[in-house]
Amino acid sequence: MNPSSLSPLRLCAVRLVPTVLALVAVLSALVSFPASATVPPASAQPTPVVAAAPAMRSILDDPLFQQDAHAGLDALYDMDFGAADQIFERIGFRYPGHPVGPFLQALLPWWAIQIEPSDTSQDGELLADLDRVLTVCENRLDENPGDVDALFFRSSAHALRGRLHADRGRWMRAARDGQQALGDLREVARRDPHNADLSFGLGLFDYLADVVPKQYKFLRAFTFLFPKGDRNRGLLELTRAMDSGRFVSTEAAYSMVQIEYVFEENYQEGLHYAQWLRKRHPDNSLFQLYEGRMYERLGQLADAGRTFDEILDRHDKGQSGYTDAIAEQALYLLARVEMRSNRFDVALAQIDRLEKLGAQRGVDTEYKALGRLRRGMAFDALGRRPDAVRCYHDVLAMNGSSSVQDRARGYLKNPYKP
Numbered sequence: 001m002n003p004s005s006l007s008p009l010r011l012c013a014v015r016l017v018p019t020v021l022a023l024v025a026v027l028s029a030l031v032s033f034p035a036s037a038t039v040p041p042a043s044a045q046p047t048p049v050v051a052a053a054p055a056m057r058s059i060l061d062d063p064l065f066q067q068d069a070h071a072g073l074d075a076l077y078d079m080d081f082g083a084a085d086q087i088f089e090r091i092g093f094r095y096p097g098h099p100v101g102p103f104l105q106a107l108l109p110w111w112a113i114q115i116e117p118s119d120t121s122q123d124g125e126l127l128a129d130l131d132r133v134l135t136v137c138e139n140r141l142d143e144n145p146g147d148v149d150a151l152f153f154r155s156s157a158h159a160l161r162g163r164l165h166a167d168r169g170r171w172m173r174a175a176r177d178g179q180q181a182l183g184d185l186r187e188v189a190r191r192d193p194h195n196a197d198l199s200f201g202l203g204l205f206d207y208l209a210d211v212v213p214k215q216y217k218f219l220r221a222f223t224f225l226f227p228k229g230d231r232n233r234g235l236l237e238l239t240r241a242m243d244s245g246r247f248v249s250t251e252a253a254y255s256m257v258q259i260e261y262v263f264e265e266n267y268q269e270g271l272h273y274a275q276w277l278r279k280r281h282p283d284n285s286l287f288q289l290y291e292g293r294m295y296e297r298l299g300q301l302a303d304a305g306r307t308f309d310e311i312l313d314r315h316d317k318g319q320s321g322y323t324d325a326i327a328e329q330a331l332y333l334l335a336r337v338e339m340r341s342n343r344f345d346v347a348l349a350q351i352d353r354l355e356k357l358g359a360q361r362g363v364d365t366e367y368k369a370l371g372r373l374r375r376g377m378a379f380d381a382l383g384r385r386p387d388a389v390r391c392y393h394d395v396l397a398m399n400g401s402s403s404v405q406d407r408a409r410g411y412l413k414n415p416y417k418p
Contacts, residue, residue, distance in 0.1 A: 003042070007040070009370065010280040016166065017318070021218060023065040024370065025204075028234070030414075042180050044100055044330065050077055052119075052200050053364075060212035063397070065091065065094070065095075068090060069086055069091065069093050069247065070247070071087050071334040072087035072088050072091065072104065074281075075285055076107060076108075076286065077113060077250055077280075077281040077295075078281050078283045079111075079115075079283055079284055079285065079320045079321030080283075080320060081108055081111070081112070081320065084107075084108065085105075085108055086102075086109070088104035088105055088107070088114075089101075089105070091104060092105065094106060097136065097151065098136065098149065099133045099136040099149065099153035099154075100149075100153070101159075102129050102130075102133045103130075103133045103153055103156060103157065105129050105175025106126055106129035106130050106133065106160060109123075109125045109129065110121040110126055110160060110164075110165060113126065113164070114286065115321055115323045115325060115326055116137070116323050116324070116325045116327065118325065118363050118365055119325075119363075120168070123164065123168070126160075126164060127161065127164070129158045130160060130161045133153055133154070133157040134154060134157050134158075136150075136153075137150040137151075137154040137157070138150075138154075139151050141365060148188055148191055148192070148326075150334060151187055151188050152184065152185070152188050153183045154180070154184050155181045155182075155183075155185045155188065155201075156178040156181070158177040158178070158181040158184070159177065159178065159181040159201070161177050162175070162176075162177030162181065162285070163178060163180045175241070178368050179334070182227075183339060185198070185201050186202075186414070188391040189202060190287060191249050195244075196241055196244035196245055196246070196248075197241065197243045197245045197246060197250075198235075199241040199245065199249055199327065200238065200241035200248040200252045200255070200318045201238070202237055203233070203234045203235070203237025203238040203239075203240070203241060204234065205220040205234070205235055205239060205257050206229045206230055206231070206233050206234030207229065207234025207235060207238065208229065208234070208406025209228065210228070210229030210230055210231040210234065211229070211263050212263075215263075217317055219241075222397055231412070232407060235259075237254060238252050238256055238259075239252075239256075242256065244254070250277065250280065252309065253273045253276060253277050254273075254274050254286075254287070255289045256269075256273045256275050257270050257273045257277065257287075257294075258290075260273065261293060261294065261297070263331075265297075267294050267298045268294075268298060269296040270290070270294045270297075271291070271295070271298065272292035274287060274290045274291040275296050276289060276293075277290075278291055279295045281353075283320075283321065284321065285311060285314070285318070285321045285322045285323070286321075286326075288307060288310070289303045289311065289326065289329055289330065290364065292307035292308050292330070292333060293333065294302050294313070295307060296333065296336065296337055296340070300402065301309045301337050301341055302330035302335050302390065304333070305334060305337050305338075307335050308330045308337065309333075309334070310328050310333040311326060311327065311330040312327055312331065312334070315327040315330070316406075319389045324357060324360075324361050325365070326356060327357060328357055328358065328361075328365065328367045329367065330366050331350055331351075331353050331354040331357065331371075332354055332370055332371055332374070334350045335347045335348075335350035335351050335354065335371070335378075338350060339374070339377065339378060339418070342381075343380050344378045344381045347374070347378050348375065348378050348379075351371050351374055351375045352379070353372055354371045355368070355372075364398075364399055366400060366401060366404070368398060368400070369399070369401070369404045369405075370396050370400070370404060372391050372394050372398065372409075373391070373392070373395050373400075373404055373407060373408055374410060375417070376388040376389075376391030376392045376394075376395070376408070377411065377416040378388075379391060380411065380415045380417070381416060381417070381418050385415060388411070388415065388416070389412060392408040392409075392411050392412045393408075393412075395408035396408055396409070
């Protein structure tokens with residue numbers, strides 16, 4: 001087993017292990033450090049653009065920070081990136097010399113990458129922001145080795161950077177970042193064992209470190225770098241983070257959606273989490289895609305089709321977060337829904353739209369090969385065997401995963417039957 005043999009969705013989930021995205025809630029880092037953490041006195045900080053807040057034990061002690069953090073996170077999850085940027089910038093000005101500012105800024109290119117994963121134009125900005133976080137953290141730790149704020153944000157920066165390395169196929173760099181992230185996170189948890197926000201990172205690590213290497217042999221080479229995981233404990237920790245975490249409930253729920261869809265294959269439970277997310281953030285395209293996927297897996301095809309149609313309508317209207325990459329997935333999934341409903345001519349029309357969008361994008365994604373495979377299957381179902389054979393040969397000539405090419409070879413030997 002190797003990464004190229006995995007579907008796009010499974011590969012995305014597998015990448016969470018060596019990168020140890022599990023180790024830190026991407027956003028729990030904002031506020032999950034304990035109240036005993038310290039902020040340097042105002043006299044030791046650079047002159048801010050706006051007046052600095054009075055010195056306090058931790059950012060958590062500042063009600064204004066709590067208010068702005070919630071507002072910024074809500075805007076980010078709602079994919080209102082302009083509003084999130086303004087709020088995060090304001091927080092950074094208020095806390096100069098603290099890693100919260102550059103870390104918040106890093107979340108903006110990070111989410112841009114999540115909705116357009118093949119676009120590497122945001123990588124440089126993200127890495128620069130994370131380097132700033134690490135520099136600030138190291139400076140604070142030089143002055144105070146017990147600075148928990150610095151430990152937590154250093155953990156978060158390493159985890160986020162590791163995830164990017166894995167997304168770009170730099171597995172050893174991802175693993176090294178993951179080691180650093182896990183060590184810092186465990187130290188913070190030791191100091192504050194009752195913090196429910198920390199359960200997100202630790203729970204996700206426990207689950208993925210146990211489950212994923214058992215399914216994908218190529219990842220076992222990395223397992224010696226990390227402690228053993230525990231599936232059941234991980235699920236309990238994630239549930240605790242979702243139910244009791246002050247700032248990580250959304251991240252924990254999103255992780256549960258992915259776990260239920262990719263690994264547990266419990267689509268009814270996954271739909272519960274997807275709908276929980278959609279109720280709170282109805283304008284998040286990734287959450288909406290998962291809701292549609294769960295409907296399809298449960299055989300609720302009318303609901304699935306309606307969901308994917310709404311995604312495409314939002315894309316056509318240019319709604320924030322509904323990118324070409326999101327539309328590409330929706331079109332492929334809509335074609336799959338139509339085929340499950342035995343509407344093969346309609347499925348071919350959706351594949352036409354998918355291929356047209358792919359040609360406009362000029363990006364060679366996995367959905368190009370998947371769409372051509374699905375076209376061949378539809379042709380087979382309609383009795384158009386010569387057309388189907390041409391499509392399967394096209395798939396073999398494309399830069400698709402080995403699993404897609406294996407399916408094409410199989411259908412060349414034995415025609416697809418609904």
